[in-house]
Every structure is written in C-alpha cells, then in structure tokens.
Amino acid sequence: MEHQEGQQSITSVVRAFRILETLARLGGEASLSRVATELDMPVPTAFRVMRTLVAAGYARQLPSKSYGLGPGLIRLGEDASQLLGSWARPALEALEQRLCETSNLAMLDGDMIVYVAQVPSRHQMRIFTEVGRRVYPHSTGVGKAILAALPDDRVLDIIRRTGLPAYTPTTVTTESALFEELALIRSRGYAVDEGEQEPGVRCFARAVERVRTPTAISVSGPAARVLPSDSARFVAALESAAAQLREVLT
Incomplete structure (x- = not known):
C-alpha cells in the first residue's frame, strides 16, 4: 500500500x-x-x-x-536563474578569457529568449546585455541557434505568436528568410547575428545540445573588432564551452 x-x-x-x-x-x-x-x-x-x-x-x-x-514561479525562477548563472560562470569566464569578448548564456522561456548569465568583455568598448532581459528569438544569435535546434513546426508556432519585428535593417523579418537561415545554421553548426538586434554588433552563437531546456551560448562584440574572418576561432571556443556547459546542465 x-x-x-x-x-x-x-x-x-x-x-x-x-x-x-x-x-x-x-x-x-x-x-x-x-x-x-x-x-x-x-x-x-x-x-x-x-x-x-x-x-x-x-x-x-x-x-x-x-x-x-x-506568480510563485517568478520567485522560483529568479532563484533558479541565479543558481544556474553560478554553475555556468566558469565556462563563460573561460570563453571570455579565450576570446576577450562578452560571453552569454540564454534559454528559451515560452516564446522568448531570456539571458540567464553573462561575463562581460575586458575591453572598455564592449557589449552588455542585462541578465534577465527577454528578446524575440529571430533577432539574436542565441535565439536563432535555439530555433535551429527545434522542429520546424514548433518554430512556426513560436514566430506566428511573436511575429518577426524589425529592430535594424538587417533583422530577418519573413518566415521564408528565417527558415533559410535556420537551414544554414543546422548545416554549419552555429548562428551569426549581423547587427540584427543592435546596430554595429556581431555575435557568434551555438546551441548547447542534449539539455532539457533549449539553450544557447554566444560571444558578442563590436562588429569592427569581431570580424567574419574570426568565425573558425570563435566557433571552436564556443564548441568547447558548450561541451563544458552540457556537463553542468544535464
């Protein structure tokens, strides 16, 4: 009994x-x-x-x-987010030390992307995103990396609820263009934000695979300093950090 x-x-x-x-x-x-x-x-x-x-x-x-x-979930979420940030910090710190640019960890929360941890760049001129900030997934590197890890039908459900608002001239604003980019992300393994959320910012991102909540890690900086030719170096560092985070998050 x-x-x-x-x-x-x-x-x-x-x-x-x-x-x-x-x-x-x-x-x-x-x-x-x-x-x-x-x-x-x-x-x-x-x-x-x-x-x-x-x-x-x-x-x-x-x-x-x-x-x-x-509302009980708000308090629970805040406590969990702080704990998650402390778990993720060693991987993010190692990423910043390797690339000298701001490193971020973000997750899918409902239809939005929420930043849960960050280690800022050591440079005076740097990119800063507040932990807890919520953004639309189609306009950020972490968001697109997360969408690329989801089935197409779920992506479609999300973007038809949120829409595809334009933040800058380079923001993806049509379903066809977004799905074309998601196919590219899936084939090469990483996403790029070309000033789509903030002008003058470039970001490389990749999903953290095999974790329960869709999650991504990114490195971002001024486009004049983070160059397209840096992609191989940045992606290698992101892969290493993602593997470290996967051990923490699973």
Missing part, C-alpha cells in the same frame, strides 16, 4: 511539471481542455493537478476561465 501511494505521489509531481511546461510552451496561458489534449491527459485529472498548482501559487485561473502561469 505504501509503495502504491508513493508511486501515485511521484506520478502527480510529474503531471504537475508537465502541465506547467505545457502552459509555458503555449505562451503562458491556455484552457484546461487544451492542456489536457496536449498532454493526452483526462480532463478530471488535469483539473485536480491544476487546482493544486493554483492553491500553491504556481498557476492561476484567469477571468476567461483559462489557466495561466502563477
């Missing part, structure tokens, strides 16, 4: 995490029936788990009767 109760408790925990992950993937809110359908879960079961998540503050019921992610 005790074993059966313990197994039921474990199953409930797994279901709770799956529901939260599904809400995040669906843009932060969805109807109970949509969540149940996505997870192939009976609606009464989804309702019981959701009710527990609402009581704990990790989910909330909206006026529309749909459910959304709750």
Whole structure:
C-alpha cells in the first residue's frame, strides 16, 4: 500500500511539471481542455493537478476561465536563474578569457529568449546585455541557434505568436528568410547575428545540445573588432564551452 501511494505521489509531481511546461510552451496561458489534449491527459485529472498548482501559487485561473502561469514561479525562477548563472560562470569566464569578448548564456522561456548569465568583455568598448532581459528569438544569435535546434513546426508556432519585428535593417523579418537561415545554421553548426538586434554588433552563437531546456551560448562584440574572418576561432571556443556547459546542465 505504501509503495502504491508513493508511486501515485511521484506520478502527480510529474503531471504537475508537465502541465506547467505545457502552459509555458503555449505562451503562458491556455484552457484546461487544451492542456489536457496536449498532454493526452483526462480532463478530471488535469483539473485536480491544476487546482493544486493554483492553491500553491504556481498557476492561476484567469477571468476567461483559462489557466495561466502563477506568480510563485517568478520567485522560483529568479532563484533558479541565479543558481544556474553560478554553475555556468566558469565556462563563460573561460570563453571570455579565450576570446576577450562578452560571453552569454540564454534559454528559451515560452516564446522568448531570456539571458540567464553573462561575463562581460575586458575591453572598455564592449557589449552588455542585462541578465534577465527577454528578446524575440529571430533577432539574436542565441535565439536563432535555439530555433535551429527545434522542429520546424514548433518554430512556426513560436514566430506566428511573436511575429518577426524589425529592430535594424538587417533583422530577418519573413518566415521564408528565417527558415533559410535556420537551414544554414543546422548545416554549419552555429548562428551569426549581423547587427540584427543592435546596430554595429556581431555575435557568434551555438546551441548547447542534449539539455532539457533549449539553450544557447554566444560571444558578442563590436562588429569592427569581431570580424567574419574570426568565425573558425570563435566557433571552436564556443564548441568547447558548450561541451563544458552540457556537463553542468544535464
């Protein structure tokens, strides 16, 4: 009897995490029936788990009767982000020491990219992105590297919810152009941001493979200092850092 109760408790925990992950993937809110359908879960079961998540503050019921992610996740996410940043810092520091440019770690959070750790360049003239900043995936090196690691249907779902807004003249703003670039990233193994988020900035990025949350690492700097001819050196350093991070994140 005790074993059966313990197994039921474990199953409930797994279901709770799956529901939260599904809400995040669906843009932060969805109807109970949509969540149940996505997870192939009976609606009464989804309702019981959701009710527990609402009581704990990790989910909330909206006026529309749909459910959304709750404020309890903010505190949990902040604590987890700080911990993740401390785990990632040695790899990012080694990357900055090797290339003398700003190194970043970013993850997919819902439909957006969030920067979770950074080691700034030692140069006075350097690129700085605040940890916690959220950006659209199509306009950054880390974002495109993450999109390239996802199935095309999921990419399409994301960009049709977010759109493809232009930040600079070089930002990719059409689905066809984005998918063409994602094919190139998949074939060569890394992404490049040619001033697509900020003018005058060049960034090399690659996905950290075989981790649960889509993740990427990048090195960015002024385009006058980070040159296209540097790609081989930068990509080799990124591959080494990604392998180090994979050990930490899996």
